[in-house]
Amino acid sequence: MNDFFLKLKPAAPKLYLFLAAGFMWSGVGLLLARYAYLWMVSLPAWQFVLILVAGITLGLAIYRFGFSRLAKKNIDRIAQIKNEKVCIFAFQEWTSYPLVLVMISMGLFLRLYSPVPKPLLAVVYLGIGSGLFLSSIHYYQHIKQSKLVGKLDTLTNCATGE
Secondary structure (H helix, E strand, C coil): CHHHHHHHCCEEEHHHHHHHHHHHHHHHHHHHHHHHHHHHCCCCHHHHHHHHHHHHHHHHHHHHHHHHHHHHHHHHHHHCCCCCEEEHHHHCCHHHHHHHHHHHHHHHHHHHHCCCCHHHHHHHHHHHHHHHHHHHHHHHHHHHHCCHHHHHHHHHHHHHCC
8 A cells, every 4th residue: 555655746856846846946936026017017117117126135135044044945855865766746845835825815815805005915925936946046056066967958858878
């Protein structure tokens, strides 16, 4: 019975965990920045620039004091995993998934039902989005610095039969 569940486990090389985390953080960061842009695009230029500067400033603070530390912690945790093949969902700590669900729920609520004006939400979305995007760069740097790029080429060639 235990073997049956092990076969269902979506295992992948650790390299893919770094890629999954980087892509996820980059993708969500860009998505949030896109929402912010759509709320800002119809504003006068001076308001657009003001929100942009405020959002990026917030994003730099979020990056510096929050998300970059979390990304580095995730990188260290993944690197210390003994197995070469790991469940693909392990790119994030299991204890972080409930927090992610709360953040998604809050984002949906703010976007759809909040009485807060969209330009103010744009500052928050742009801040969190840019913080996530900047922090995602740590995953890509780790892949490059630890020479996992060569492993990616090998894995790609194996998958294509070359």
